[in-house]
Amino acid sequence: MRDDNPWKPHIIAGGKAQEQRTKDGEPKIRLLGMADLLAAPPRDYILKGWFAPGETSLIVGAKNARKSFIALHTGYAIAQGRPRVWGRRCKQTAVLYVICEGIGGLSQRVKALHQKFGDCASFYAIAQPLDLLRSSWEEGDLHDMIAEAKGIEAGVIFLDTVSRVMQGGNENAPEDMGAFAGNLAELAARTGAHVCGIHHGTKAEGTSSRGHSSLPNAMEAVATVLWDDETGTGDIVLDFARDDIAGPIGGFRTETIELGVDPDGDRITSLVIEETGSVPPRASKPRQDRAKGGRGSSHADRALEILADLCASEGRTGYAGVPDGFASVPQDWWRERFYDRAMPGQDKDTKKHAYARATKLLIDGHKAGMAGGRVWIVRPEDSDAAAQ
Numbered sequence: 239m240r241d242d243n244p245w246k247p248h249i250i251a252g253g254k255a256q257e258q259r260t261k262d263g264e265p266k267i268r269l270l271g272m273a274d275l276l277a278a279p280p281r282d283y284i285l286k287g288w289f290a291p292g293e294t295s296l297i298v299g300a301k302n303a304r305k306s307f308i309a310l311h312t313g314y315a316i317a318q319g320r321p322r323v324w325g326r327r328c329k330q331t332a333v334l335y336v337i338c339e340g341i342g343g344l345s346q347r348v349k350a351l352h353q354k355f356g357d358c359a360s361f362y363a364i365a366q367p368l369d370l371l372r373s374s375w376e377e378g379d380l381h382d383m384i385a386e387a388k389g390i391e392a393g394v395i396f397l398d399t400v401s402r403v404m405q406g407g408n409e410n411a412p413e414d415m416g417a418f419a420g421n422l423a424e425l426a427a428r429t430g431a432h433v434c435g436i437h438h439g440t441k442a443e444g445t446s447s448r449g450h451s452s453l454p455n456a457m458e459a460v461a462t463v464l465w466d467d468e469t470g471t472g473d474i475v476l477d478f479a480r481d482d483i484a485g486p487i488g489g490f491r492t493e494t495i496e497l498g499v500d501p502d503g504d505r506i507t508s509l510v511i512e513e514t515g516s517v518p519p520r521a522s523k524p525r526q527d528r529a530k531g532g533r534g535s536s537h538a539d540r541a542l543e544i545l546a547d548l549c550a551s552e553g554r555t556g557y558a559g560v561p562d563g564f565a566s567v568p569q570d571w572w573r574e575r576f577y578d579r580a581m582p583g584q585d586k587d588t589k590k591h592a593y594a595r596a597t598k599l600l601i602d603g604h605k606a607g608m609a610g611g612r613v614w615i616v617r618p619e620d621s622d623a624a625a626q
Contacts (some may be wrong), residue, residue, distance in 0.1 A: 249250050284316060287476075294422045306436055403435075409448060437493050458480045458481065472490050
C-alpha cells in the first residue's frame with residue numbers, strides 16, 4: 239500500500255496488529271480511530287464521477303458492443319494525461335491493461351491508438367492468461383499482479399475480461415463470484431489503483447452483468463456499453479455508482495485506422511473510439527421501446543408512478559449524492575415495489591429485465607436520478623436542463 243494512503247493505520251505498540259502481518263509487511267487488520275476518520279481527505283478521483291483510487295468497477299456490454307475498445311480508449315487517455323475524458327475531469331496516472339481474451343489483437347489496437355493520439359509512456363500491458371480467482375501465495379496470480387502494479391505505480395488497472403481472469407471459475411456460483419470480487423477489492427486496496435473489469439453482459443440484451451449478482455453488487459460503479467449496428471453509434475451509461483451520480487457518460491462512434499499491409503498485401507486495420515459528446519435522452523437501448531412506445535416504455539411509465547408514490551410517502555432528504563431538497567428512497571425499495579405492483583406473477587428473470595429496461599429509460603431520460611443506492615424524481619425543469 240502506498241505511503242500516502244489516507245487509511246493506513248497507526249500500529250499500536252505491543253498490539254496484535256504488529257504480529258499479524260502479510261508477507262509484504264503490511265498489518266492484516268487496519269484499525270481506524272476517530273482521528274483517522276476525521277482527518278481523512280475527501281474522496282479523490284482519477285476520472286471524475288466514475289474512477290476513484292482504491293475502488294472497483296465493471297464495464298458491461300453484449301458481444302461486439304465495443305467494450306474493450308472503450309476500456310482501451312479510456313485507459314490510454316488517462317495515461318496520456320488528457321485533461322478531460324468523456325467530458326469529465328481526469329488526472330494522469332500510469333495505466334495497466336491486462337488482456338486475457340483476444341491477446342493477438344492487442345498490438346494492432348495499441349498501434350491504432352498511438353497513430354491517432356500520439357505516444358504514451360505510462361501505458362503498460364500484460365498479455366497472458368492469469369488467475370485472479372485463487373488468492374493463495376501458492377496458487378493464482380493475485381500477489382504477483384499486485385507486485386507488478388506497484389512496480390509501475392499503476393493508478394488504473396483494466397482486466398479484460400472477467401471470465402478469462404477467473405481461470406475456470408463458475409460465474410453463476412456465489413462462492414466463486416464473491417471470492418473474485420474480494421480479490422479485486424484486495425488488488426485495489428493493496429495498490430491504491432482503480433480496478434475495472436470488462437465483463438460480458440447477458441445473452442438477451444447485454445444490459446446486465448452475466449453470472450451471479452454478487453460481483454456487480456460488490457462494485458463501486460457499473461457502466462454499460464450499448465452499441466447500435468444500424469447507426470454505427472454507441473452509448474455508455476453509468477447504471478450504478480455507489481458514491482457518484484448514475485446516468486449517461488457519453489456517446490461514441492468508431493473510426494477505422496489504416497496500419498499498413500500484411501505480407502500478403504492485404505490491409506491491416508484497427509478501430510479507435512471517437513467521443514461524440516453527451517448521450518441524448520433517446521439514445522439508450524432498448525431504442526425500439528422508446529421510439530415505438532413498446533413494452534419498455536409502459537414499464538417505465540409504471541416505474542415512474544411507483545417511484546413518485548414512494549418518494550411522496552416515504553422519501554427522505556439529506557443524503558450524499560442526492561440533490562439538496564430532493565426526497566429519495568433506497569433503490570431496493572423501488573425495485574421490490576416495481577416487482578410487486580407492475581409485474582405480479584412473473585418469473586424472476588422477466589421482472590429483472592423489465593426493471594433494468596424501465597429504470598434505464600427513466601435515468602437516461604432525466605426523469606429519475608440514482609446515486610449512492612438511492613433514487614429520486616427529477617423535476618421537469620431539471621430534466622430539460624440536463625437534456626440540453
